[in-house]
Amino acid sequence: MTITLLLLVTSFAMVALVTPPSAVAIKGSDRSRELIVAFDPEASRSQENRVIDRAEAKVSKRINRLDIALVTVDEGNDRITAELKLERSGIVSYAEPNYRLEAAGIPNDPQFSLLWGLQNSGQSGVQGADIGATQVWDQISGSQVVVAVVDTGVDYSHPDLAANIWSNKDEIGGNEIDDDGNGYVDDVHGIDTFNDDSDPLDDNSHGTHVAGTVGAVGNNGIGVTGVSWNARIMPLKFLGANGSGYTSDAIEAINYATDNGARIINASWGGGGYSQALRDAIDSFGASGGLFVAAAGNSGLNTDTSPSYPAAYSLDNIVSVAASTSSDSLAGFSNYGKSSVDLAAPGQTIFSTGPGNTYFYASGTSMATPHVAGAASLYMQSNQDANPSQVRQALIVSSEKLATFSGKTVSDGRLYLPKLFQIPVPPSPTTPTEGSVNATVPLPHGSGSGEDGDRPTLTSSASKIKSKHGRTRARKISLR
Numbered sequence: 057m058t059i060t061l062l063l064l065v066t067s068f069a070m071v072a073l074v075t076p077p078s079a080v081a082i083k084g085s086d087r088s089r090e091l092i093v094a095f096d097p098e099a100s101r102s103q104e105n106r107v108i109d110r111a112e113a114k115v116s117k118r119i120n121r122l123d124i125a126l127v128t129v130d131e132g133n134d135r136i137t138a139e140l141k142l143e144r145s146g147i148v149s150y151a152e153p154n155y156r157l158e159a160a161g162i163p164n165d166p167q168f169s170l171l172w173g174l175q176n177s178g179q180s181g182v183q184g185a186d187i188g189a190t191q192v193w194d195q196i197s198g199s200q201v202v203v204a205v206v207d208t209g210v211d212y213s214h215p216d217l218a219a220n221i222w223s224n225k226d227e228i229g230g231n232e233i234d235d236d237g238n239g240y241v242d243d244v245h246g247i248d249t250f251n252d253d254s255d256p257l258d259d260n261s262h263g264t265h266v267a268g269t270v271g272a273v274g275n276n277g278i279g280v281t282g283v284s285w286n287a288r289i290m291p292l293k294f295l296g297a298n299g300s301g302y303t304s305d306a307i308e309a310i311n312y313a314t315d316n317g318a319r320i321i322n323a324s325w326g327g328g329g330y331s332q333a334l335r336d337a338i339d340s341f342g343a344s345g346g347l348f349v350a351a352a353g354n355s356g357l358n359t360d361t362s363p364s365y366p367a368a369y370s371l372d373n374i375v376s377v378a379a380s381t382s383s384d385s386l387a388g389f390s391n392y393g394k395s396s397v398d399l400a401a402p403g404q405t406i407f408s409t410g411p412g413n414t415y416f417y418a419s420g421t422s423m424a425t426p427h428v429a430g431a432a433s434l435y436m437q438s439n440q441d442a443n444p445s446q447v448r449q450a451l452i453v454s455s456e457k458l459a460t461f462s463g464k465t466v467s468d469g470r471l472y473l474p475k476l477f478q479i480p481v482p483p484s485p486t487t488p489t490e491g492s493v494n495a496t497v498p499l500p501h502g503s504g505s506g507e508d509g510d511r512p513t514l515t516s517s518a519s520k521i522k523s524k525h526g527r528t529r530a531r532k533i534s535l536r
């Protein structure tokens with residue numbers, strides 16, 4: 057059985073990066089010649105117009121309540137000269153530049169307004185159907201945590217990703233030596249377990265899109281921004297160019313993430329039957345403090361009765377993510393499950409990075425998952441001692457409760473950052489123990505461990521994994 061990507065191919069349209077309408081940009085190309093002019097209350101309208109005329113400017117707008125005019129200095133004339141002429145006219149109390157203002161927390165990335173999932177001011181669907189990202193960006197502190205994007209690879213040289221790509225500091229690239237002795241030669245930016253090399257470059261586009269939602273570089277004046285502006289993304293490729301791959305390669309990638317410092321894995325894929333080996337790898341990642349964020353699947357099914365793996369393994373370091381729309385409904389394709397799917401996140405018509413300095417829209421629980429992975433990385437960055445179970449509970453408890461997700465997810469809600477950042481995690485005096493639950497966090501559905509008991513019974517057994525060519529794919533596992 058193969059593992060497939062959890063996105064909708066039908067909406068997978070590559071689009072060129074064009075300048076879109078932006079809610080952030082100020083209207084008009086050049087407003088540096090504008091002045092706000094306040095007049096004496098006694099001055100007549102004709103006196104005012106004469107003075108403006110003499111300053112070689114035109115009225116753009118009048119704000120009568122304050123007896124103020126917005127004027128534009130004629131092209132070719134100096135704004136400061138006009139400002140002085142106006143102020144010396146005798147009927148102007150002040151003239152000042154029309155300063156450009158920006159809303160707090162809004163990055164300067166030109167495509168930001170397309171990212172309804174981060175901030176929906178009504179540009180798509182319903183205002184407020186978003187994760188409230190802009191409200192927490194100024195609250196992030198602490199050093200970044202590493203998010204492994206286990207996928208089709210990542211275009212790590214994309215201008216909107218490159219600065220946020222993880223580097224293996226102990227490895228020297230191109231010298232054909234495994235400098236850090238981790239079992240991989242020249243693994244400077246992760247590995248490729250599908251092709252058995254140390255170059256996780258994306259030959260599909262899915263992983264690059266996912267990576268951009270987790271952590272495209274924010275406020276750099278280009279493209280988009282990820283949920284985390286300054287994430288550290290570890291590209292781990294195990295899916296081939298056609299978007300499918302094998303359990304053994306997924307396990308190798310997860311083990312690499314475990315052994316090389318990742319705190320979060322984004323798993324926007326699923327399929328195949330129950331695999332004890334894959335489950336054990338995810339469990340082991342959890343024991344090292346790792347949170348595994350997994351796509352719930354795109355079959356429109358209740359996974360309480362039709363489990364989709366790996367999202368449905370009963371481990372408390374797994375967060376299973378459904379897809380929400382810009383109207384805050386459950387996307388029609390999204391799997392759901394009162395006990396098997398933890399929360400929803402934006403997953404329809406998501407704009408993000410593509411290989412070769414492109415950007416495109418895609419839909420799927422694949423696109424919802426990196427919203428949660430990015431949010432978890434911000435939370436773990438600010439709460440370094442939080443263990444995976446605590447982070448999962450915090451994500452669930454803080455979600456925005458909505459009728460549309462009620463009974464469809466453990467949380468009854470959609471990812472919501474402003475509330476997430478209100479949930480404190482007390483520093484753990486000891487090494488975080490997988491399975492322990494922060495006692496100060498109220499649990500929505502019984503206890504954390506009890507919730508696992510409600511998860512589907514896993515009965516199918518691991519099946520032999522066949523390669524594309526039909527032979528059993530026996531792959532070497534690198535041991536360190």
Ligand SMILES: [Ca+2]
Pocket residue numbers: 227233234235236237238239240241242243
């Ligand atoms: Ca190495």
Ligand SMILES: [Ca+2]
Pocket residue numbers: 227228229230231232233234235241242243
């Ligand atoms: Ca090397």
Ligand SMILES: [Ca+2]
Pocket residue numbers: 248251253254255256257
């Ligand atoms: Ca490769």
Ligand SMILES: [Ca+2]
Pocket residue numbers: 165216272273274275276277278279280281
């Ligand atoms: Ca950017």
